[in-house]
Amino acid sequence: MTVSVEVQSLSKLIPQKTLLRDVNFGVEESEVFVIIGPNGAGKTTLIRLLDLLDKPSKGRIKFANTEIKDYSPENLVKWRRKFGMVFQRTVLFNAKVYDNVAYGLKIRGTDDETIEKKVKTVLKLVRLSGFEQRHVHTLSGGEAQRVALAQALVIEPELLLLDEPTANLDPANAMLIEEVILNIARERKATVIMTTHNMFQAKRLADKVALLLDGELIETDTPEIFFNQPKDPRTLAFIEGKIFF
Numbered sequence: 001m002t003v004s005v006e007v008q009s010l011s012k013l014i015p016q017k018t019l020l021r022d023v024n025f026g027v028e029e030s031e032v033f034v035i036i037g038p039n040g041a042g043k044t045t046l047i048r049l050l051d052l053l054d055k056p057s058k059g060r061i062k063f064a065n066t067e068i069k070d071y072s073p074e075n076l077v078k079w080r081r082k083f084g085m086v087f088q089r090t091v092l093f094n095a096k097v098y099d100n101v102a103y104g105l106k107i108r109g110t111d112d113e114t115i116e117k118k119v120k121t122v123l124k125l126v127r128l129s130g131f132e133q134r135h136v137h138t139l140s141g142g143e144a145q146r147v148a149l150a151q152a153l154v155i156e157p158e159l160l161l162l163d164e165p166t167a168n169l170d171p172a173n174a175m176l177i178e179e180v181i182l183n184i185a186r187e188r189k190a191t192v193i194m195t196t197h198n199m200f201q202a203k204r205l206a207d208k209v210a211l212l213l214d215g216e217l218i219e220t221d222t223p224e225i226f227f228n229q230p231k232d233p234r235t236l237a238f239i240e241g242k243i244f245f
């Protein structure tokens with residue numbers, strides 16, 4: 001199962017500032033969509049809107065061709081149960097790895113035996129087999145982020161949202177997380193939307209890349225066109241390293 005995502009004229013304004021201006025894009029079912037941009041571009045703002053943690057000031061978000069109009073807790077829960085979200089800074093409960101990963105299944109009323117099986121499978125996927133009884137405060141940053149990924153994946157999300165999931169990690173952990181993301185997209189056919197400031201990561205993972213600068217989506221293309229024949233001079237400047245972050 002998977003969902004398509006469409007964003008139309010999406011804007012987010014706060015009293016002093018426009019964080020996102022008139023953003024448009026579409027992500028097809030099972031596509032990996034990578035939003036790339038320097039610090040402060042609005043990546044977190046955008047991904048929080050997609051995760052329905054914030055409300056847009058203007059514009060529309062559609063999942064599976066259904067516009068999100070109703071931001072009541074009941075409707076948000078209905079949608080958010082289909083989503084897995086990984087934040088840039090790992091967010092875990094102060095508890096054992098097992099309980100952290102099992103949480104999403106527990107609140108869905110899954111039986112203990114199934115939970116045990118699924119937790120085991122997903123921990124294997126993120127190469128943390130045997131870590132079930134470890135308390136999360138004993139984990140390295142990379143291990144903790146892999147637990148966060150397992151927590152997002154255990155519910156078999158239709159849409160996986162990741163906000164700079166490897167930004168604070170060493171290369172080995174970053175590669176591992178990239179492998180898992182690709183695996184989920186290919187094997188489980190989840191739709192994936194992730195942000196990064198790392199263009200090599202975008203090249204490795206993306207079916208489509210979008211450049212976000214200063215709250216505006218500059219260019220959305222396949223990696224081939226985006227990196228080899230960009231249409232916008234700002235995309236060229238970014239990939240040539242002339243826009244710093």
Ligand SMILES: Nc1ncnc2c1ncn2[C@@H]1O[C@H](COP(=O)(O)OP(=O)(O)O)[C@@H](O)[C@H]1O
Nearest residue numbers: 014017019037038039040041042043044045046
């Ligand atoms: N609630 C807020 N109040 C004021 N400024 C904000 C708020 N949220 C984000 N910003 C600012 O908006 C810009 C975009 O932020 P963010 O979405 O976090 O960018 P990114 O994730 O790409 O680094 C930044 O300059 C940030 O400081």
Ligand SMILES: [Mg+2]
Nearest residue numbers: 043044088164
């Ligand atoms: Mg951010």
